[in-house]
Amino acid sequence: MRTLRFLLRKEFRQIFRDKAIVSLIFFMPMVQLILMPLAADYEVRNINLAVVDHDKSSYSQKLISKVVASGYFRLAGYNQSFKEAFGLIESDEADLILEIPQDFERNLIREDKQKLFVAVNAINGTKANLGGAYLGSIIADFNAGIRMQLVRPPKFSTFPVIEVVASNWFNPVLNYKVFIVPGILAILVTMVGGFLSALNIVREKEIGTIEQINVTPIKKHIFILGKLIPFWVLANIVFTIGLILARFVYGIVPVGSLLVLYLFIAIYLLTVLGFGLLVSTFCDTQQQAMFIMFFFMMLFILLGGLFTSIDSMPDWAKVITRFNPVRYMIEVMRMVILKGSGLMDVLPHLGIVSLMAVVLNGWAILNYKKTN
Amino acid sequence: MEAIVVKNITKTYGKGKKTDGTLAVDNVSFTVGKGELFGLIGPDGAGKTSIFRMLTTLLVPDSGSATVDGHDIVSDFRQIRSTVGYMPGKFSLYQDLTIEENLNFFATVFGTTIEENYHLIRDIYVQIEPFKTRRAGKLSGGMKQKLALCCALIHKPTTLFLDEPTTGVDPVSRKEFWEMLKRLKAQDITIIVSTPYMDEAALCDRIALIQGGKILSIDTPQRIVQSYPEQLFAVKANEMYRLLQALENYPGILRSYAFGEYAHATFRDPDFKTDDLEAYLTGQGLTSVRIEAIEATIEDSFIKLLN
Numbered sequence: 278m279r280t281l282r283f284l285l286r287k288e289f290r291q292i293f294r295d296k297a298i299v300s301l302i303f304f305m306p307m308v309q310l311i312l313m314p315l316a317a318d319y320e321v322r323n324i325n326l327a328v329v330d331h332d333k334s335s336y337s338q339k340l341i342s343k344v345v346a347s348g349y350f351r352l353a354g355y356n357q358s359f360k361e362a363f364g365l366i367e368s369d370e371a372d373l374i375l376e377i378p379q380d381f382e383r384n385l386i387r388e389d390k391q392k393l394f395v396a397v398n399a400i401n402g403t404k405a406n407l408g409g410a411y412l413g414s415i416i417a418d419f420n421a422g423i424r425m426q427l428v429r430p431p432k433f434s435t436f437p438v439i440e441v442v443a444s445n446w447f448n449p450v451l452n453y454k455v456f457i458v459p460g461i462l463a464i465l466v467t468m469v470g471g472f473l474s475a476l477n478i479v480r481e482k483e484i485g486t487i488e489q490i491n492v493t494p495i496k497k498h499i500f501i502l503g504k505l506i507p508f509w510v511l512a513n514i515v516f517t518i519g520l521i522l523a524r525f526v527y528g529i530v531p532v533g534s535l536l537v538l539y540l541f542i543a544i545y546l547l548t549v550l551g552f553g554l555l556v557s558t559f560c561d562t563q564q565q566a567m568f569i570m571f572f573f574m575m576l577f578i579l580l581g582g583l584f585t586s587i588d589s590m591p592d593w594a595k596v597i598t599r600f601n602p603v604r605y606m607i608e609v610m611r612m613v614i615l616k617g618s619g620l621m622d623v624l625p626h627l628g629i630v631s632l633m634a635v636v637l638n639g640w641a642i643l644n645y646k647k648t649n
Numbered sequence: 650m651e652a653i654v655v656k657n658i659t660k661t662y663g664k665g666k667k668t669d670g671t672l673a674v675d676n677v678s679f680t681v682g683k684g685e686l687f688g689l690i691g692p693d694g695a696g697k698t699s700i701f702r703m704l705t706t707l708l709v710p711d712s713g714s715a716t717v718d719g720h721d722i723v724s725d726f727r728q729i730r731s732t733v734g735y736m737p738g739k740f741s742l743y744q745d746l747t748i749e750e751n752l753n754f755f756a757t758v759f760g761t762t763i764e765e766n767y768h769l770i771r772d773i774y775v776q777i778e779p780f781k782t783r784r785a786g787k788l789s790g791g792m793k794q795k796l797a798l799c800c801a802l803i804h805k806p807t808t809l810f811l812d813e814p815t816t817g818v819d820p821v822s823r824k825e826f827w828e829m830l831k832r833l834k835a836q837d838i839t840i841i842v843s844t845p846y847m848d849e850a851a852l853c854d855r856i857a858l859i860q861g862g863k864i865l866s867i868d869t870p871q872r873i874v875q876s877y878p879e880q881l882f883a884v885k886a887n888e889m890y891r892l893l894q895a896l897e898n899y900p901g902i903l904r905s906y907a908f909g910e911y912a913h914a915t916f917r918d919p920d921f922k923t924d925d926l927e928a929y930l931t932g933q934g935l936t937s938v939r940i941e942a943i944e945a946t947i948e949d950s951f952i953k954l955l956n
Contacts, residue, residue, distance in 0.1 A: 279760075280757060280760070283758070284758075287746065287754050291746065294745050485740070486741050486742065487741075488735075488739075488741050489741045489800070490758075491707055492730055492735040494731040494759065
C-alpha cells in the first residue's frame, strides 16, 4: 500500500511537472467542446438558390419571398433564363435552381394545377438532398396556403385524410447541439484516458526507467495500478469540466442522475485505460503507441455512433460496434443526459463495459513482462 | 562463500525458424566471492550487458543456471530483486524528478527510507546533496552516475551490479567513482562491474576477459599480467605506420600492434637482442628508434588472447 501511495505521488508529480501536458489535458478538451458542436452542424443552411422567374406575377413573388424567408436559402441570383442560372451552378455560386414557368399564377388559379422545375447540383449529396427536400416542403406549404384561399373547403372532406404530425421527444426543437455535445464529451474523455495511459508506460520503456523499476520488488499489479489511477482521476476531472461547459455554454442539464453518469464513467474509464495500457505493453516506442492508438481511436469514433447512426450501418459494421466501448459510452451519455435513464436502463451497457474492463486490464497485466 | 555462481549460461537473441539468431552469451561460467570486486572486461558487444541482465533477472537464459546469494535467477527472481542493486549502462532514473525525489522513490519501492541506509551512501551523496532540488535530467554526467549509484545502493543490496558505470564520464569522475567502489567493498558489498576500459581492470580484485560472448580468461589482474608468456617490447620511431610495417616483416616477430604512441612487439627468439632490431629498423630508413623492454598490461594480455 505504501508503495502504491508513493508510486501515485511520483506519477502525479511527473504529470504536473510537465506544464505542456497539463495545459493540453485541460485546455484541449475545452476548446474542442466549444468549437466542435458549433461548427460540426448537420443542419444545412445557406443553400444558394438561383431563381428563374418567367411569370413575374404576385404569386411567383410570394413564393420566392416565402422560400427565402425560410432561412435555409440564400438568393444567389434572379435570372432571366435557365441557361444563365445554370452558369451559376457551374461556377459553384448556386446549389439549386427554381424555375417558375410563364403563366404560373394564371394556370394555378384557372386550371388548378401548375408545374415548377427544380434543378439540384448533387455534387454535395447531403446539401442537394436536404435542399431539394426543404424546397419541396416549402412549395407544398405554399400550395396548401393557396388552396385554402381559393377553394372553400367542404364541411366534410370528400375523401379521408390521414395527417401525420410528429412530436419530438427529449430534444423538442431538434437542436443538433443537444445531440452532439454528450457524444463529443464521451470522445474527449476517451482520448484523454486512452492516449495518456498508452504513452506513459512506453515512455518509461523509451527512457529506460522501466529497466530500473523491473529489478525492484514492485509487483506487477501495483505498478499498473500506479499508472491507471492518475489518469483515471484526470479523465474524471476532464469529464466534470465538460459537464460544466455543457451546462453553461449549451444549457444542457442532465435529465438523469449524475450519480449514474459518474458510476458509468468510472467503469468505462477503466476499460479505456486498460486498452491504453494493453497497447503500451505491445509497443517499444511512443511513435508506435501513438499510431496504434490513433488507428483504434478513429475506428472507435467513426463506429461509435457519434456522427452516423449505428442503426443505419450495414450488419457487419453493427457487429463491430458491439466491441467498441465508445459506442456504449456515447449511448449512455445520451440516454442519461437527454432521456433521464436510470441505473436499471443502463445496466446492460454497464455489464458489457465492466466485462471489457476486466478483459483488457487482465490482458495488460499478463502481457506486461518484467523479464524477457 | 560465493556470492554469484554462474554455470554454463547461454543466451541467443532473435532465434527464429529461419535464422540462428545472435549468440550473445556462449556457455559462460564464473563465480564471484562475497565482498569481491569483480570486473567483466571486454569490448562493446562482448555480451557484458546480457550477462548482467540475466543475473538481475531481466533476461532468462536459454540454458545453464546461475545463483545470486544462493537464489536461483529463474525460480527465485523475487528474492534477487529485493536484494541486489542494479545500475544499468544507460542512465535510467526519472529525469523529471529531482535528486531527492528519485532517491526517495527508490528507497520506498524497496520498502526502506533514506535515513535507514544513509551511512552507505553518505560519501557519495554529500557530493550531490547541494543540488538535491535539481531535476535529474539537468545533472552533469558525473553527477548522474553518482545519483544512480546512490539509488542502486539505498536498499543496502548484498550485491551491486554496475553496467559500464564510467562510460561517458570524465577521467576525474572516473577515478573518484572507482575510489567510491573501493569504499563500498569495505562495507562487504559484492560488486560486479563491467567496463570497456582496460585501465580500470587493474582496479578489480579479479577480472574476466570476455569477447564474442565467451570468457577468455578469469584471474586477478596481476596474475593475468604475469602469465603473459613472452617479454614485451615497446618500440618507437619517427614514423608509426612504416614502423608497424617494418615490424610485421621482421623475421623473428611474433606479434606487433600499435599501442598509443608506441608499437608493442614480442619475438619468437627468447634470446632476442634489441640491437638486432634497431639495426634492422634503421636499415629500413626509420630514425630516432627507441626500444624498451616493458611489463605487459591487461590490454596486452587481452590482445594476445584475442589472436
